[in-house]
Amino acid sequence: MNRDYTYSIWWNVLLITLGASIVGYGIKALAVPHGFVSGGVSGVGLLFYYMTDKLSPGSWLFLFSVPVFLYGWFGVSRRFFFYSLYGLLVVVAAMELTQGQIPVKDPMLAAIAAGGLIGAGSGIAFRSLGSTGGLDIVAVALNQRYNLRIGQVSFAFNAVLFTCALLFLDVDRMLYSLVVVFIYSQVTEYFLGMFNQRKYVIIISNHGEEIAKAIMDNVHRGVTYLHGQGAYSGNSKKVLLTVVNNMQVKRLEETVYNVDPEAFTIFGNAMNVLGNRFSKRKTY
Structure with a gap:
């Protein structure tokens, strides 16, 4: 793939639109119906949704993403910032527009499927010069400023998140949520490397x-x-x-x-x- 093709706006918008739509659909159609926490900023939003049941999952995601993007304005390039902001808006729109759920009854199968969909969407979006927003903004900013690996930032954040989730979720749902995050991270890495390996x-x-x-x-x-x-x-x-x-x-x-x-x-x-x-x- 040549440089002009990789850096063209339409190609990046296409990747982000497709990837973010899959992420939003996976969260709303699989993670939410089974009470899973997806990890990252979206996981924080889902946790508050389960605790309060006041706003929609997409609304919580958007609210918690505001301070993240305020930090990202100073920590990442403007191009990455605006591409990722667009990615976040597509995720929120997909979550809000998705009605119903994928009819998977077994929680383990649902966790695997949710992790697969969210990971595939994130991997596709990360093939662009942006992301789906959320924790990706912080991870990239810390990577550029302090050379912290993106995986390390994600692991540390999710460790704190799931420790807090134990206070509000039963152990079974938390363990299924860990399966979601594990599958999600593996599938994301696969999509990132499948064209470069x-x-x-x-x-x-x-x-x-x-x-x-x-x-x-x-x-x-x-x-x-x-x-x-x-x-x-x-x-x-x-x-x-x-x-x-x-x-x-x-x-x-x-x-x-x-x-x-x-x-x-x-x-x-x-x-x-x-x-x-x-x-x-x-x-x-």
Whole structure:
């Protein structure tokens, strides 16, 4: 994906609209009917909704998001701020417009489904230059200012939230809510990495130059020479390093072993590869 495409307004608005709509629908159609707390600022809103039953879940989410966005105005870029504000409004609108619920009776299945929907929506929105608002604003601001990992901020906040929830919810509902948050975080990470995941490959062979040429000709990927030395033999040799996408792994393997059946090859997962012909660095 080229830089202009990634940074275009219509593409970001499309991702945020789709992702935020899924998040709002997942909360209203699955989490709320079963009394789950979804984590983050939306979880705080749901907790107050269950305690008071005065305002709608969407209204509580919007109210608790106001101080978060006031903090975010000073802690994140204006672009991220306004994209995320739009994302929050779409989430609130989706929650308000969703009527009824998804007919899932088993609480565990409902928790898994809710976590899956909310995580998918959040992951899609995070593929843009914004988010669905809420805790994401604080997490990104703290990450940029103090280099705190977004996952650490989320974990700390939710730990406090669920500790407080024990005072108002029964243990079963709190445990189901933990399942929602766990599935949500895993699915979000999956969506964030599904388009960026690559394989890095290290190849050790006595035919390094032939293999490098074959990779460039057949797989159309660049190769870097790393200078290595065998610990036992003491012989110097060229170690090859390359990066491919998942669709190219088998072709690379066949290319390497057609040249040298005795080659030693290591495949590893690279969750995010930045640079020429791969992903561009995303700047909020």
